Amino acid sequence: MDPHPSNCFILSGLSLYFEDGHDDLDDFGFDDYGSECDGIRITAFLDAGQDNLTPLGRLEKYAFSENVFNRQIVARGLLDVLREFSDNENDFISVMETVARMSEDGEPTVRAELMEQVPNIAMFLHESRPNFPAAFSRYLVPIVVRYLTDPNNQVRKTSQAALLVLLEQGLISKADMETKVCPVLLDLTEPSSDDDYKIEAVAIMCKVVTMLSKDTVEHLLLPRFCDLCSDARLFQVRKVCAANFGEFCSIVGQEATEKLLMAKFFDLCSDSLWGIRKACAECFMMVSNSTSPEVRRAKLSPLFISLISDQSRWVRQAAFQSLGRFISTFANPSSTGLHFREDGALLELPRCTLDGSSYSVTYFSNCSLNSLNCSNITGCHTERTIAHTPPNQDGRATPSPEHVSTADGEDMHNFDDNHASVPGGLQGGYTRTVSNSNGRPMTTNNTKNTKEKEQTDENFNSFNYWRSPLPDISGELEMLSYNCPNSMSSHGKSTSDQIQKVLDCLQPHMDDPDVQAQVQVLSAALKAAQLDSPADDSPTDDSPTEPQLEVMPESTSEESTSEEGPSEESPSEESTSNVIPQQLLDQYLSMTDPARAQTVDTEIAKHCAFSLPGVALTLGRQNWHCLKDTYETLATDVQWKVRRTLAFSIHELAVILGDQLTAADLVPIFNGFLKDLDEVRIGVLKHLYDFLKLLHAEKRREYLYQLQEFMVTDNSRNWRFRYELAEQLILIIELYSHYDVYDYLRQIALTLCSDKVSEVRWISYKLVVEILQKLYACGADDLGLNFINELTVRFCHCPKWVGRQAFAFICQAIVEEDCMPMEQFSQHLLPSLLSLSSDPVANVRVLVAKALRQSVMEKAYFKEPGCAYSDELEETVMALQSDKDRDVRFFASLDPNKGLMDTAPLI
Secondary structure, three states, X not given: OOOOOOEEEEEOXXXXXXXXXXXXXXXXXXXXXXXXXXXXXXXXXXXXXXXXXXXXXXXXXXXXXOOHHHHHHHHHOHHHHHHHHOOOHHHHHHHHHHHHHHOOOOOHHHHHHHHHHHHHHHHHHHHHOOOHHHHHHHHHHHHHHHHOOOOOHHHHHHHHHHHHHHHHOOOOOHHHHHHHHHHHHHHHXXXXXXXXXXXXXXXXXXXXXXXXXXXXXXXXXXXXXXXXXXXXXXXXHHHHHHHOHHHHHHHHHHHHHHHHHHHHHHHHHOOOOHHHHHHHHHOHHHHHHOOOHHHHHXXXXXXXXXXXXXXXXXXXXXXXXXXXHHHHOOOOHHHHOEEEOOOOOEEEOOHHHOXXXXXXXXXXXXOOOOOOOXXXXXXXXXXXXXXXXXXXXXXXXXXXXXXXXXXXXOOOOOHHHHOOOHHXXXXXXXXXXXXXXXXXOOOOOHHHHHHHHHHHHHHOOOOOOOOOOOOOOHHHHHXXXXXXXXXXXXOHHHHHHHHHHHHHHHHHHOOOHHHHHHHHHHHHHHHHHHHHOXXXXXXXXXXXXXXXXXXXXXXXXHHHEEOOEEOOOOHXXXXXXXOOOHHHHHHHHHHHOHHHHHHOOOOHHHHHHHHHHHXXXXXXXXXXXXXXXXXXXXXXXXXXXXXXXXXXXXXXXXXXXXXXXXXXXXXXXXHHHHOOOHHHHHHHHHOHHHHHOOOOHHHHHHHHHOHHHHHOOOOOOOHHHHHHHHHHHHHHHHHOOHHHHHHHHHHHHHHHXXXXXXXXXXXXXXXXXXXXXXXXXOOOHHHHHHHHHHHHHHHHOOOOHHHHHHHHHHHHHHHHOOOOOHHHHHHHOHHHHHHHHHOOOHHHHHHHHHHHHHOHHHOHHHHOOOOOOHHHHHHHHHHHHOOOOHHHHHHHHOOOOOOOOOOHHHO
């Protein structure tokens, strides 16, 4: 019988032995470990054995063993192997050469194991080898690049992931990227490349582009990216390009975006597959931020309108979610007087320093939108925009907008893309032309449309397989497509007739919600074309000629009339009114229309609420009247998620609107949120200080009486609500006089100090210290003394040990924060603190020892000769140093100059 069987199973008292052919395992170095041992030392095979080989020789033996398992183990342990040989340069080179040879292993699992270790090996070399760049470039980069074309899918995926990690860590040099990585990606994305390789390469190229320099992207990858955007054979390639289009634009900048990428973006936005158009809608903000104001207004605005009226519900849904963010790219700090700091804070600019050149958002001339036609818009509200983030960023202080999860397969709802010929003409031709062609406002008659939608809601079904095919109106649409701006201005009557023909063709199909969306945009265009038609008694060529970007000249409103009647504004005055195109504002304000929730997105109101501060910032406080009704509608929405979204951003909106509008329009809504559900109140509470500081002192003082209401919650177990209240009160203290702090905040603080949850109690102790500091800083020593006496009675003499422990913590914090003169501290608080040194509970004595040794005795006051309390302090600390509890002894003996240890586990 073999004395060293490879495997042994004991079953019902019978020993069954069998040979499995893995005789090398004994020599491999794992003979001392059981099969279920978790502590196997991977590099055990390097230990001296019966073969009399050197460690490098044993590495060679197992790295190229005929046993696949041996080679896998070596690949898995390469990092530890390198650590073993890192001290000797020659041995290190030998190991790296062995790694290079192992990378050619014919077994895919070995190659995959090796590639998984490459990022770890690279980090180790970077930290420990002075010649890291040379070694990494010579040995490891070629392996990563070669595996990008490996025939095994698992190996390719592993190499792609490793490449991204190496780029994120900055471990691959620019030279290697340009000479080794990018050429491979370009080869894999050739038209003749294998489909699977090509799709993977496009995805990896779009990911690495964010980690490369502008020059590298522009000279090496941008031309190929433009070709891939037009790949007619593989929709997966176009979809990846569309999803990452914004990243390319943001990297290559405005000039390359407008010169090379804009035409490709237009093509992708009119792609036959809805998933690609949806991806374009989602990245629209990033693309817009990379263009000039002229291009944004003249080209991107009508393009976006085509997406927001798309035949596919999923595209419309994504477009509405991006609408507010797109509008925010029109913001101009020199007009709004506000800008975002690097940390995301919204600040008001001094009038004398308004200079658009210092901001990274897109700018226009000084604008006023007082005459925007808002009076005819019903059911208003914004889509989700980034409220706390600069318009040219994609979100830092606030979460990014939520996108509806849909299937990736392009065949899903493909009937939306194929059932009619309307989309091609309507999207690609009509909407671009109307928005570019005239200078009149495009106001949608939402009242009529809302009524029509309400009548068809009950018939709506997103899977309308049996609906009648729509009429072919491509002939009529061709007459509307790609007209130059001046042509429509000079032939307004003809254009109106053509649009009316299209509307007439669509009327029999008004029971279809997709057609309704088309009709809404066409109706707005018809009105715009009619307004643009010259009067019969005036020559058509006398009107002043404006640049093509002039899409939305000022319309007549109540603000533009006087006692003498309507007054005409000069062309220069008209140009200053173009903050955002009217069609975008119309669509945004329509997001609170109940019909939108049925035909677009059930959470469209939430997206509208999310983006409202960004839209308000873009319009400016002088145009708040355009959004006021929308905001009030959202604030009373039946969905608490909508109200919660507003509650979390009301403080930012207050900064945008200023104190007068805030007091008039936001304070009533703020008061309503205070009485709402806890899910809504928490939004107000988290930014309570930020909102209150914007109010006048008189108005702010009214909320002192309501702060106590935050102590009552729908669920008493919601302790985080009370924790947030304590944190906000610490900030709010500075907004009120010491009398108000003593009369109102003091009692709330003491109540929170007795909370059942320790986290709430400990943050409340800090609140107590801040209140005491406020009293003494304002010279209210009498109130401070009263508060100290109350703290002593409530905590020092508390029958529960947690209260007495809290007193020691408060005393230490008072000393460390210099809340009061040490003379008064020694007189009113120190005797009580010293009395707790003999407390029967060790956890109390621990904090007393910590307070005395680390804080009190380190104060210069107690070190002065003749200090009345120095002797008593020394005696107390010495007694604690010999305490029966070891934790007490430790903190009583700890050197104050050493790092303070956390005593939270003792609390």
